Amino acid sequence: MSDSPGATDKPCPQCERVLPLTDFHRDRRRVDGLAFYCKACAAARSVASRRKRGIAPQRRSPAPVGDGLRWCPDCEQIKAAGRFSHHLYQGQRPAQRLYGGTREYHLRRRYGIGQKEFDELLAEQGGVCAICGSPEPQHVDHDHRNGSVRGILCFNCNGGLGQFRDDQSRLAGAITYLRGTTWQRVLIHPGVYQMCSPTRGRPPSPSS
CATH class of the missing domain: 3.40.1800.10 (His-Me finger endonucleases)
Structure with missing residues (x-):
């Protein structure tokens, strides 16, 4: 198992397979430095989460796109790469056309809600x-x-x-x-308070 020194494989709790460590993404937050799920299961969970939030699949060209060409999801045509602008406005146009603005696009793409739902939740x-x-x-x-x-x-x-x-x-x-460490107001007599710390009176640490 990957928790053991020199391990070469690790179990995935979703597909229940024992796989090589290379089948897991790196995750420095975890003890073993690897993701909880294997790459295939992580990708499937990500897709399922996006669908649950109402995010449609990313549109791709139905035909192979050759070198020097790009497919435009806006007009659904393959064109020369030189005809595509790298300016930020170019990336904002579909968001503006489809969602009314980049804020709405961001909310719907990432969280599955719009500005209207955001405002309603904030009002609640x-x-x-x-x-x-x-x-x-x-x-x-x-x-x-x-x-x-x-x-x-x-x-x-x-x-x-x-x-x-x-x-x-x-x-x-x-x-x-x-x-256990923060100074707090303590009632010592009706209407009389004193600032006390639970650590007061403790011996100094060896490093102090």
Whole structure:
């Protein structure tokens, strides 16, 4: 198995096959440095997630495209590569024509919702971040396992969930850690508070 030193293969939990390590994408976040699923299963899961979010398959040329040529999905014709502009506006034209703008295109392509659904969800949250309550959040939070949209978050909260990998045990551990290290107001007498730290009085660490 790949968890053992010098391993040359690894099991995929989806297809239940034991495959060479080269059949797995690299993932530095995991202990063994490899993705959880094999490349084939990861690709199939990605396609299934995109379909569930309403994202249509990428359109491709029905005929082989030779050297020096490119297929235009807008007019569905094969043309000389020199006739294609590299300017950003060229890439924005289909988004503008099909979705009314790049923002709508981005939302539908990545999350399967439009600006209308975004605004409705944000209104349900009172116009603030679903976690910290900061006004006018702009980031869509979604479940990476199934692609479903969970809420609208500010930049910091959305990034924080990503850093904690949506793992509730990690988040709970962070809360426990803060409760044990952060100065807090403690009621010591009716109407009287004192700032206390749970670490107060501990002996210094060996490195201090």
